[in-house]
Amino acid sequence: MERPLTQRIFAAVAGWGLAIIMFFPILWMAMTAFKREPEAIASPPLIFFEPTLRNFEQVLDRADYLHFFFNSVIVSVGSTLLGLAVGLPAAYALAFHPGKRAKDLLVWMLSTKMMPAVGVLVPIYLMFKSAGLLDSRIGLVVLYMLVNLPIIIWMLFTFFREVPREILEAARLDGARPLRQFIHLLIPLTAPGIASTALLSIILAWNEAFWSINLTVSNATPLTAFIASFSSPQGLFWAKLSAASLLAIGPILVFGWITQRQLVRGLTFGAVK
Amino acid sequence: MATVTLNNIRKNYGSLEVVKGVDLEIRDREFIVLVGPSGCGKTTLLRMIAGLETITSGDLAIDGKRVNDVQPDERGLAMVFQSYALYPHMSVADNMGFALRMAGVPKAERQSKVRDAARILQLEPYLDRRPGQLSGGQRQRVAIGRAIVRNPKVFLFDEPLSNLDAALRMQMRIELARLHHELDATMIYVTHDQVEAMTLADRIVVVNGGRIEQVGAPMEIYANPVSTFVAGFIGAPKMNLLAGKLQCTSDAAQAILEDGSAVTLPTRPGLANGDAITIGIRPEALRVTADGSLAGRVTVVEHLGGETLTHIELASGQLATVKTDERAPAKVGQTVRLGVDPRRLHLFGPDGRAVSRRSEALQPG
């Protein structure tokens, strides 16, 4: 179906416009990361400058980047795996054996995401403290899992609901109890959906800053805390902060870039089936 | 060997009772067809037999053993779903062999059983295809094949032909009848299509509103429907059902229809003078004849080739259908008289139950 030319032009302009608006801050940050500190705060802002790697050298010199990086990997992947371990059976039960309150439960779970995290900072902090989980990776893994669980369950639920119930019932009669229904039917049938759920969970956990900054000190600090550590004592150093930020989001940007086809495929899975 | 016994089976969804006490004795190797309008509880009944739905109360026995609490896969039955419910990511062969794989049957044995079933169903060329690459009729066959491979004691079918076009439906109907002879298994078949019921069943179970209306061989039900519901449901075109009042004199009984026309009854039914009575006349038992007791105007004539249906609006406002061989007995718009052979009349009392069977219906149980 061919749309009229004016409509196509409008769509193109709007699409590119939005993309540029969304991408601009990241671009600006990337540029700033290669400027010298005075250039970074120059007014009017500089568009042309001589790029330097000094900020990266200084940032990497001052902090053990790999330590933060591995913490981020462990915490985001770990919380995602744990989230799937809890979310898959939960979504299965909600989708295929719903109780009277299944819908309410789903809405309630999602509604917890509407509460500001800071509202539970004190209780969580105290719980972490008494459980000895402060500044521990295990603590962050469990917390991130809980934070992302509503989204994980909700997404898996919508993917599972696309699977005709009768297929599982046929398998039931063929001798497949729930675990085997999972292995032989649900996982292969909803693999794109499960994968995109996992990717989203990893990305969300990677970018989480509030809890990591408040609950970690040194041992378990992920990359978000790494960025934060450059915004503090001696005042702001835009260029170094940008370099640190770029180092922190770089891996996830690359990861997102590589997996974007998968992500889009999974997120539109129901629509195209 | 497999008998299936339902003893006062009930099903509630919350406070809604959808199956209201069903008693049924299904014999070994019988082809039993549950037929009834949409929503009457047929699927629910079948799913309870399969074990996919819990039984609210009553006893279900297979081969005399109570199976209410036995897992579906341990009941020795296979089900063909209305939607086929094939595994979309598996080949036809894997679909058919899935149950054997779950049961831990070695691969070689599995393959040979799948091939046997594929041969019976002419599916051999398609064994490597995915369900998505098959036509509706082929998918249907795969669904049946998946059931056959398991060699079950009882086959359950839930409206298996309803997604097929008319020509294919007829072909599959014949194939199912052939399969029943070949497999020698007990089959429980659910449909809302009375033609399927008439052609396939050893015995038909007519279900209405969660209850069994009548059980019997197809021709027995056709000849002696116990209620206006069964009378109207079994047989195509539908039986003509005309409401009237009973008028008895010393030597005869008549049904007086709304326009005052009188139809002579074969016997004096056990009803009081003036009671409401419904007379039922199969379209093939109604004749256009000059001395007929009913009058009406022809509204539509349908030529079906071998037979002709003439639809007539009676003077009472009720509609009647006459079935004849190829020739139409009258033209559209023409006024005609209709005659009835009293011996081919069905009589139903005020409660809609057949009058001639009244004494039976009153017996306990």
Ligand SMILES: Nc1ncnc2c1ncn2[C@@H]1O[C@H](COP(=O)(O)OP(=O)(O)O)[C@@H](O)[C@H]1O
């Ligand atoms: N899971 C369910 N919850 C509530 N009501 C149901 C459920 N399944 C079926 N019903 C109701 O039970 C009745 C019988 O359904 P069903 O057995 O599917 O009828 P049929 O197969 O004869 O068309 C229907 O009125 C239907 O709405």
Ligand SMILES: [Mg+2]
């Ligand atoms: Mg049904």
